[in-house]
Amino acid sequence: MAFVKCLRCRECGNEYPIEPQNVCDFCFGPLEVVYDYDAIARSISRESIAKGPLTMWRYADLLPVDAEMALDMGTGFTPLIHAKNLGRSMGLNNLYVKNDSVNPTFSFKDRVVSVASAKALEFEFETLACASTGNLAGSVSAHGAKAGMNTMVFFPSDLERGKIIGAGIYGATLVAVDGTYDQVNRLCSELADNHRWAFVNINMRPFYSEGSKTLAYEVAEQLGWRAPDVCVVPGASGSLFTKLWKGFNEFADLGLIDGHATKMHIAQAQGCSPIVEAYEQNTPHVRPVIPDTIAKSLAIGNPADGFFAIKAIEASGGSAVRAPEDEIVECIQLLAETEGIFTETAGGVVISALRMLAKRGTIRPDDVTVAYITGNGLKTQEAVEGLINPVKTSPNYEDFEMALKAWKNGGSS
Numbered sequence: 001m002a003f004v005k006c007l008r009c010r011e012c013g014n015e016y017p018i019e020p021q022n023v024c025d026f027c028f029g030p031l032e033v034v035y036d037y038d039a040i041a042r043s044i045s046r047e048s049i050a051k052g053p054l055t056m057w058r059y060a061d062l063l064p065v066d067a068e069m070a071l072d073m074g075t076g077f078t079p080l081i082h083a084k085n086l087g088r089s090m091g092l093n094n095l096y097v098k099n100d101s102v103n104p105t106f107s108f109k110d111r112v113v114s115v116a117s118a119k120a121l122e123f124e125f126e127t128l129a130c131a132s133t134g135n136l137a138g139s140v141s142a143h144g145a146k147a148g149m150n151t152m153v154f155f156p157s158d159l160e161r162g163k164i165i166g167a168g169i170y171g172a173t174l175v176a177v178d179g180t181y182d183q184v185n186r187l188c189s190e191l192a193d194n195h196r197w198a199f200v201n202i203n204m205r206p207f208y209s210e211g212s213k214t215l216a217y218e219v220a221e222q223l224g225w226r227a228p229d230v231c232v233v234p235g236a237s238g239s240l241f242t243k244l245w246k247g248f249n250e251f252a253d254l255g256l257i258d259g260h261a262t263k264m265h266i267a268q269a270q271g272c273s274p275i276v277e278a279y280e281q282n283t284p285h286v287r288p289v290i291p292d293t294i295a296k297s298l299a300i301g302n303p304a305d306g307f308f309a310i311k312a313i314e315a316s317g318g319s320a321v322r323a324p325e326d327e328i329v330e331c332i333q334l335l336a337e338t339e340g341i342f343t344e345t346a347g348g349v350v351i352s353a354l355r356m357l358a359k360r361g362t363i364r365p366d367d368v369t370v371a372y373i374t375g376n377g378l379k380t381q382e383a384v385e386g387l388i389n390p391v392k393t394s395p396n397y398e399d400f401e402m403a404l405k406a407w408k409n410g411g412s413s
Contacts, residue, residue, distance in 0.1 A: 003040045004064045007031040007206055010308065018064075020123055020198065022205040030304065031206045033064040041254055046225060049217075049256075056111055056214040062250060063214075064207045069118040071146050075103050075110040076214055080222040080370070085338035086351075090358040094368045096228070098219055099341055105142045105166065106376035107135035107344075108215065108240070113200055116208035117143040120198035126150055127197040131188040133181045133236065133297045134163035135344075135375050140200055141172035152197065154184050160296060162379040180291060182302045205304075212240045216247025219370055220257050227252070227260030229367040232354045234346040234374055235266040235275050235320070236298040238309030244372075245312040264318035265362075266309055267353030269293040269345075270325050275306050279320035284310045294328055294383055295345040297375060319362065323352035329383055331355065335373070342377035350374075 007016040011029025022031055044061045052058030056076025060067035079099045087095030103110040113136070120128055128144040129152040130136050137153040144151030151172035155164070156179060168174050177184045185202075192199045200208045220227050227248045233241045245264055251257045268276050271293030278286040286306030291299035303309070313320060323331075331351035336342050343351075354371050357363045377384070393403040 002064050002066055003036045003043070003061060005034045005036050008034045020119075020125075020203045022203055033206050033210055035062070035064075037250075037253065044254060044256070046221075046256060049221065056114065056211070056218070059214050059217045062217070062247075063115055064210050065115055065118045065122060069122050071114055071117050071121075071143050073104045073110065073114065073142070073146060075114050077218060078102050080219060081339065081341075083339050083371070086335060089334070089338060090355055091365055092358055092363060092369055093366050095354075096219075096223075096368070096370045097335075097339060097341060098215065098370055098372050100215065100372065100374050101341070101343060101347070101376035105135070105138040106379060107139065108212070108372075108374040109135045109139040110142075111214050112136075112208045112211035113139040113143045115211035116198070116200035116204045117147055117149075119204060119207040120149070120200070121147060123198065125196065125198035127152060127195070129153065129188070129191075129197045129199045130201055131155070131181070131185040131199070132167075133299055134159050134379065135297055136201065137163060137167035137172075137174075138170075138379075141167040141170035144172060145170040154188050156181055156184055156296075156299075158296075160380050160382060162381060166379060181300050182288070209239045209243055209305075212243035213247035213250065215240070215372065216244045217251060220248065220251050223368065225257050226368075227257055227262045228370045229261070230263050230265065230357075230363050230369040231318075232265045232267055232321075232350055232357065232369070232371045234298055234350050234372065235268045235309060236300045236303065236346075238266070238275055238303045238305035240372075240374070241266050242305050242308045242312050245316060262316060264312055264316040265353065265357060266313065266318070266320045267323055267350045268320070269295040269298055269328065269349050270322050271295075272299045272301060273320075273322045274301060275303055275309050276320040276322045278306065278310055279313060286310065294325055295323075295349050296380075297344060297346045298349060319357070321353035321356055323349040323356075327352040329387065332377060332384055333387055336377070341373060343373045344375040344377050344380040345383050346375050347373045347377070348383075 009024035100108040157176040272291035288302035328348035332348040
């Protein structure tokens with residue numbers, strides 16, 4: 001059984017029973033799962049983890065759901081790749097890429113939905129739902145199908161076509177909303193109040209968000225039971241960022257790693273960077289913005305965990321970095337050409353921020369650095385179509401030689 005005690009408000013500290021609730025009745029602050037860490041310490045060890053499945057559920061003791069309820073679709077324990085070529089281009093000797101784009105629906109969202117869907121089954125919900133910027137829609141649809149649940153996904157109508165198809169193929173009811181993600185989320189919050197639907201990132205959010213911690217656990221284990229010196233993480237709502245920080249702290253507090261001093265850097269796109277704006281103005285209060293960015297998966301103008309992301313930056317000695325819009329596609333290509341990893345636009349934001357931090361000297365050459373790649377480029381092919389320019393030729397040797405020469409000289413073949 002899960003080692004959970006209660007839900008607690010992150011603002012005022014009021015406690016609540018384990019129920020599908022995400023907001024404090026007293027101050028409207030967000031709720032978070034509280035664990036019995038003494039009991040966990042008696043149960044967990046490096047050896048017990050190593051005996052677990054090669055998925056995120058090897059860390060079941062630190063998740064808020066009975067592992068027997070888990071919809072284990074093979075999510076997690078994704079590659080941590082020593083990115084020597086990319087690192088060499090930036091002067092970083094110990095750069096690693098955590099490639100979470102190879103999960104079952106090709107993004108890190110499978111981690112959070114795996115937890116939320118299991119909890120929804122535990123609460124005996126019949127409908128699984130979400131408000132999504134894209135990747136979450138696919139993951140909820142897949143897990144809903146696996147669980148035999150009714151599934152509804154809501155998203156902005158201008159979402160990339162690949163992500164719409166990637167959600168619809170599982171048989172979910174798709175709802176394209178004429179508005180921004182923040183408007184979609186407000187609509188879904190009203191629906192969650194009036195329907196018995198398990199919205200993974202609304203009424204199920206305290207449980208859902210805990211799944212992101214497994215990205216910290218895995219990296220620490222894959223590095224030989226140590227935390228990295230530096231993490232560069234994409235920022236949308238800020239939840240992934242804060243839960244990574246929590247995950248490293250939990251491992252240290254439980255003695256699974258020998259402490260840590262990881263510096264956490266959050267990366268946002270220039271066209272939607274409210275957390276970076278707050279960091280630059282030296283305030284914990286994040287002011288909402290209207291998103292205008294190619295990185296649609298990061299286009300959350302009013303980040304729910306923005307305040308806590310700023311606190312994690314301060315606690316870790318990290319920073320917030322804004323990726324110029326005109327560098328995002330370039331950095332998607334840079335990662336692909338150096339490491340053979342095709343990432344979506346959020347990954348381009350991370351690589352742009354990584355390069356900026358290395359150039360400034362914020363990341364030192366020998367720092368063990370992990371860049372988190374959270375989604376697959378096949379979902380956002382529109383962003384990079386303009387880069388592709390094949391040699392065109394007839395099936396004739398002389399024609400090919402002429403076409404290749406023209407192509408190398410920069411002309412059209």
